[in-house]
Amino acid sequence: MEHYTSGHETTDAPVFPLAAAGIGLAVVAALVLLITYAMFRYLKANPPESVENPLSAAERIFPPAPRLEVHAATDMKDFLTRENLHLSTYGWVDRKAGTIRIPISRAIDLQLERGFTVRKEMPKR
Numbered sequence: 001m002e003h004y005t006s007g008h009e010t011t012d013a014p015v016f017p018l019a020a021a022g023i024g025l026a027v028v029a030a031l032v033l034l035i036t037y038a039m040f041r042y043l044k045a046n047p048p049e050s051v052e053n054p055l056s057a058a059e060r061i062f063p064p065a066p067r068l069e070v071h072a073a074t075d076m077k078d079f080l081t082r083e084n085l086h087l088s089t090y091g092w093v094d095r096k097a098g099t100i101r102i103p104i105s106r107a108i109d110l111q112l113e114r115g116f117t118v119r120k121e122m123p124k125r
Contacts, residue, residue, distance in 0.1 A: 086101065087103065087104045088103050088104070088105075089101075089103060090102055090103065
């Protein structure tokens with residue numbers, strides 16, 4: 001069995017493959033640079049006419065709902081205020097059909113006065 005001792009390399013790295021790889025990378029980088037420069041020059045001289053910039057519109061264009069909540073706490077407070085108003089006041093739900101809403105406390109009182117429907121007892125087997 002052969003025994004290897006630690007030390008340094010006795011041969012140099014091959015120069016030709018390293019130089020060829022470096023030159024190849026430089027050529028590819030130069031080609032990408034030239035293609036990008038030519039593309040930008042072309043697009044500057046011939047701007048696409050059918051594409052509008054949405055940021056240049058006079059009016060703000062909002063995306064369809066649901067939208068991102070920017071102020072969630074304020075939005076929730078407003079929502080709860082509206083809901084509490086609906087639950088504590090009288091108002092029309094559908095005027096044509098004659099449907100109204102009543103305060104929740106009044107609805108509970110009316111239901112307690114009228115009673116609840118009770119299911120008949122199931123026959124025992």
